[in-house]
Amino acid sequence: xxxxxxxxxxxxxxxxxxxxxxxxxxxxxxxxxxxxxxxxxxxxxxxxxxxxxxxxxxxxxxxxxxxxxxxxxxxxxxxxxxxxxxxxxxxxxxxxxxxxxxxxxxxxxxxxxxxxxxxx
Amino acid sequence: xxxxxxxxxxxxxxxxxxxxxxxxxxxxxxxxxxxxxxxxxxxxxxxxxxxxxxxxxxxxxxxxxxxxxxxxxxxxxxxxxxxxxxxxxxxxxxxxxxxxxxxxxxxxxxxxxxxxxxxxxxxxxxxxxxxxxxxxxxxxxxxxxxxxxxxxxxxxxxxxxxxxxxxxxxxxxxxxxxxxxxxxxxxxxxxxxxxxxxxxxxxxxxxxxxxxxxxxxxxxxxxxxxxxxxxxxxxxxxxxxxxxxxxxxxxxxxxxxxxxxxxxxxxxxxxxxxxxxxxxxxxxxxxxxxxxxxxxxxxxxxxxxxxxxxxxxxxxxxxxxxxxxxxxxxxxxxxxxxxxxxxxxxxxxxxxxxxxxxxxxxxxxxxxxxxxxxxxxxxxxxxxxxxxxxxxxxxxxxxxxxxxxxxxxxxxxxxxxxxxxxxxxxxxxxxxxxxxxxxxxxxxxxxxxxxxxxxxxxxxxxxxxxxxxxxxxxxxxxxxxxxxxxxxxxxxx
Numbered sequence: 226x227x228x229x230x231x232x233x234x235x236x237x238x239x240x241x242x243x244x245x246x247x248x249x250x251x252x253x254x255x256x257x258x259x260x261x262x263x264x265x266x267x268x269x270x271x272x273x274x275x276x277x278x279x280x281x282x283x284x285x286x287x288x289x290x291x292x293x294x295x296x297x298x299x300x301x302x303x304x305x306x307x308x309x310x311x312x313x314x315x316x317x318x319x320x321x322x323x324x325x326x327x328x329x330x331x332x333x334x335x336x337x338x339x340x341x342x343x344x345x
Numbered sequence: 346x347x348x349x350x351x352x353x354x355x356x357x358x359x360x361x362x363x364x365x366x367x368x369x370x371x372x373x374x375x376x377x378x379x380x381x382x383x384x385x386x387x388x389x390x391x392x393x394x395x396x397x398x399x400x401x402x403x404x405x406x407x408x409x410x411x412x413x414x415x416x417x418x419x420x421x422x423x424x425x426x427x428x429x430x431x432x433x434x435x436x437x438x439x440x441x442x443x444x445x446x447x448x449x450x451x452x453x454x455x456x457x458x459x460x461x462x463x464x465x466x467x468x469x470x471x472x473x474x475x476x477x478x479x480x481x482x483x484x485x486x487x488x489x490x491x492x493x494x495x496x497x498x499x500x501x502x503x504x505x506x507x508x509x510x511x512x513x514x515x516x517x518x519x520x521x522x523x524x525x526x527x528x529x530x531x532x533x534x535x536x537x538x539x540x541x542x543x544x545x546x547x548x549x550x551x552x553x554x555x556x557x558x559x560x561x562x563x564x565x566x567x568x569x570x571x572x573x574x575x576x577x578x579x580x581x582x583x584x585x586x587x588x589x590x591x592x593x594x595x596x597x598x599x600x601x602x603x604x605x606x607x608x609x610x611x612x613x614x615x616x617x618x619x620x621x622x623x624x625x626x627x628x629x630x631x632x633x634x635x636x637x638x639x640x641x642x643x644x645x646x647x648x649x650x651x652x653x654x655x656x657x658x659x660x661x662x663x664x665x666x667x668x669x670x671x672x673x674x675x676x677x678x679x680x681x682x683x684x685x686x687x688x689x690x691x692x693x694x695x696x697x698x699x700x701x702x703x704x705x706x707x708x709x710x711x712x713x714x715x716x717x718x719x720x721x722x723x724x725x726x727x728x729x730x731x732x733x734x735x736x737x738x739x740x741x742x743x744x745x746x747x748x749x750x751x752x753x754x755x756x757x758x759x760x761x762x763x764x765x766x767x768x769x770x771x772x773x774x775x776x777x778x779x780x781x782x783x784x785x786x787x788x789x790x791x792x793x794x795x796x797x798x799x800x801x802x803x804x805x806x807x808x809x810x811x812x813x814x815x816x817x818x819x820x821x822x823x824x825x826x827x828x829x830x831x832x833x834x835x836x837x838x
Contacts, residue, residue: 246515255507262515265518273528299528305481306521309481316488320506320510324500
């Protein structure tokens with residue numbers, strides 16, 4: 226039981242990742258797809274952050290009387306990855322707005338079917 | 346300034362120019378700035394290649410020594426791909442002016458800024474020696490690409506772009522998960538450092554999962570068969586110039602990243618043993634060759650036909666990789682280069698027809714052979730290259746691929762390669778048949794020959810197809826050096 230609990234963050238990562246991935250695949254609504262994508266990315270962020278934590282480690286600021294620090298590098302990486310995620314969300318939502326203007330709907334399932342087909 | 350200090354500028358020049366470009370009004374200056382930046386970048390890449398083939402160049406950003414700081418590490422493999430990417434962009438830009446004026450009439454500053462961002466992202470992926478940096482550059486180039494595709498005039502371009510965004514982001518996040526696992530196990534992100542530290546921990550399920558995540562993630566960006574669904578629509582509805590650029594560069598860079606991880610970071614004697622990678626890649630490659638060529642044979646839209654043909658050609662490259670030999674990898678790199686040449690020429694010819702006629706459908710090609718002889722002859726000659734007729738670039742790479750297959754006694758692969766080449770004859774012939782052997786229907790407007798600004802770059806690429814089919818010193822030499830850099834025990838110090 227304790228081992229299961231001690232991996233609590235990683236269980237959350239797996240659960241969030243699957244929820245997000247399911248949303249991306251199963252939902253036709255584009256806003257929901259973008260939300261699923263966000264959830265999926267966030268789970269990866271938690272994975273990185275969890276890996277940087279050292280049990281008993283202090284905040285990574287050099288000061289007297291502290292020997293053990295948490296690893297700051299994953300935080301820095303994820304700061305960049307969050308920016309990338311925000312940019313992706315922005316582009317995705319902007320495209321959704323444009324698609325809504327062009328088609329009058331954001332349900333992905335049957336959009337484009339009525340355009341004269343050059344798909345085989 | 347040494348070559349090592351000059352090398353990062355092939356990424357930085359387009360990056361900085363994109364900022365300038367976004368602010369420029371009108372139609373001429375954005376294009377002119379882009380052209381200058383791209384040619385500068387290509388020249389730097391061309392200077393880098395011979396130097397990198399001799400000794401691995403390493404540039405530490407901000408003077409932070411690697412593995413702490415971010416490092417650009419260039420050997421024969423990345424220099425070869427970087428030259429291809431920058432060179433293709435530089436050849437495509439003179440062609441772009443007229444086509445973009447027609448298809449993206451407004452806000453060209455933003456359009457060319459996105460193009461420069463995509464270019465610098467792709468070059469950054471190839472040159473960087475830091476795993477996380479590769480992810481960031483991958484997202485820079487991908488986000489810019491989604492924007493570029495959405496500029497297509499058809500409203501389906503928006504849908505294609507959105508679907509590519511979803512799949513591309515999932516792919517990039519998979520890469521990020523893989524990199525995260527590697528970082529957890531080794532505590533480093535530098536590729537050369539990873540390659541040194543991984544052998545101690547590589548018999549763990551975490552590292553095996555990392556390999557699987559990276560291969561699937563990059564397989565998505567590379568359009569390897571079951572993961573190719575984004576590619577046909579994205580290529581079909583993007584503006585012609587964007588298709589020309591992407592067809593020659595984006596999937597190639599993704600293939601390079603996959604090779605870099607499989608061969609340099611995880612040594613091939615591990616990654617091809619722990620997962621049945623050779624078998625899986627070979628099956629997917631052959632399936633891609635057949636499915637892509639088969640679907641291409643029935644496409645009424647020529648851009649979409651060429652897009653499916655790209656899926657098939659990616660199959661050839663992956664097939665070369667799956668043979669895990671110097672000759673096989675050489676064939677993969679050769680086809681990477683040659684396919685960029687021929688597919689860019691084909692998309693340029695189709696883009697020229699779209700410029701003159703307004704549509705890329707097969708029925709609109711009827712009778713064009715008489716009124717637009719130069720454009721359609723260029724298409725036919727580049728088509729010969731994709732079929733693999735001797736004296737063309739396509740023949741050289743298929744020849745090496747067949748040699749690599751025979752070296753391993755896999756003669757049935759030779760048969761499969763020949764059959765898919767025959768299928769290429771079929772889909773190229775459909776266009777030739779429509780252009781020369783059918784009358785132009787009276788209700789369709791007569792189209793004259795295209796302007797020289799479109800014809801000259803197209804013919805330059807067609808000429809390159811034949812040049813590299815006859816004089817193979819640069820391509821075979823570069824591809825062999827690249828293959829040896831990857832297989833020859835990782836990155837040289």
